[in-house]
Amino acid sequence: MDGLTAVHSRISEIQSRFLAPVRPTSTTAAWASAASAAGLTGAGATASPATGTASPASEQAVVSEARKYLGVPYLWGGTDPAKGLDCSGFVQLVYGNLGVDLPRTSAQQATAGTAVASLDSARPGDLVFFDHSSRPGIDHVGIYIGEGKMIAAPQAGETVKVQDVGSPTVIRRVLPAQAAAGTAPGGSLAGVPYADLFTAAGARHAVDPALLAAVASQESGFNASAVSSAGAQGLMQFMPATARGLGVNALDPASAIDGAARYLSQLSGQFGSTELALAAYNAGPGTVRRHDGIPPYPETQNYVRAVMSKAESYR
Known part of the structure; x- marks a missing residue:
């Protein structure tokens, strides 16, 4: 088993434990306990695969990478999946694992890449941004996965999950043009x-x-x-x-x-x-x-x- 497969296996194991019938009373504690048992704690949890070579960034790679973190609890300021992730920390982690560097906050991320005119033009892997606060400015981000859905770390008390995308304020495409267009047939x-x-x-x-x-x-x-x-x-x-x-x-x-x-x-x-x-x-x-x-x-x-x-x- 190579390093990438081992990491994928560990994350799947954590998710299966998190979804097991017997759950600790604290979601964060449950995730942290499972992650610790699997050896995914601290900086090691966010490191690139053991080979040190980033995976090719493509629409499917982004969506697959994002799905690995389903069930991770929301944590404000969180960038370590063993402890919790906030919305922009989740996005930065997913893209970082695929060799694409993004800024830390959602407001900064909303300036990356190129603009997408509307949700009708959005592709899986595009970033969807929202202004939910009383003050003007971007304060939330998710990863679009198609069919009107996104994966995001919503808010305290929730976990990274698939949800309706709603009406984004801004949509940005940060994948290279050839990756966003999909791979050649076959x-x-x-x-x-x-x-x-x-x-x-x-x-x-x-x-x-x-x-x-x-x-x-x-x-x-x-x-x-x-x-x-x-x-x-x-x-x-x-x-x-x-x-x-x-x-x-x-x-x-x-x-x-x-x-x-x-x-x-x-x-x-x-x-x-x-x-x-x-x-x-x-x-x-x-x-x-x-x-x-x-x-x-x-x-x-x-x-x-x-x-x-x-x-x-x-x-």
Whole structure:
């Protein structure tokens, strides 16, 4: 396991502990305890991966990096995820981990990059700024993830979470132009069946294309005509009722991949982690809610591990 994978694994472990059925009475204490147990404390929690090489900054990289901190408690002035983050500390951390330096405060960050005319023109990874105080001036920032949603550290007593973006005062794009435009069709998935569809759907719905490819591999072995004994259909193995609910043609690869990306984006926002989203994709959202985590079913647990491993191999 390389340094980046180890850090990702640790953060996922922390999130799963934070979402466990037995919770300490203090959110901050719960997070700090889990982070300490995982060895993510102090400056080490905000350091770049052990390799010292920043990850490429792209729309998907920003959204994936931001999702790692879902559940971290809000802390005014916070820049250490083991203790807590405020809105601009969260944004600075996410972009810093990807090799993009941003100023410390939201007001300063609102001058970085280039202006985006409106929310209709916003792309995943853009910064959305707000003026919530009685005095004029920017005082809040979040990271736009598409579909009218952002990830932000809202206020005291809350945690980093996915929420409606509302009406931003200012929108700024700090990614390089080529990164904001998305990767070329196929990207790192060159040679994977339907790579262009995974890449396009991932960009539309702020989902890692490698994760979509991994789900397709695990579900159907990239067989767009597959039908399971339980009646699940197509490349992404949608049950007919789920496909109807999403408005998806399960046997059409483009429709199925787009529907799976949209569904996984919804599940990630609902449950706060990729692993729980995958568990819900496999066993159903109700089952994940009922067990308050990944269900204790070998099939589902093996499914989550297999998809995460395949996704890593596609990156």
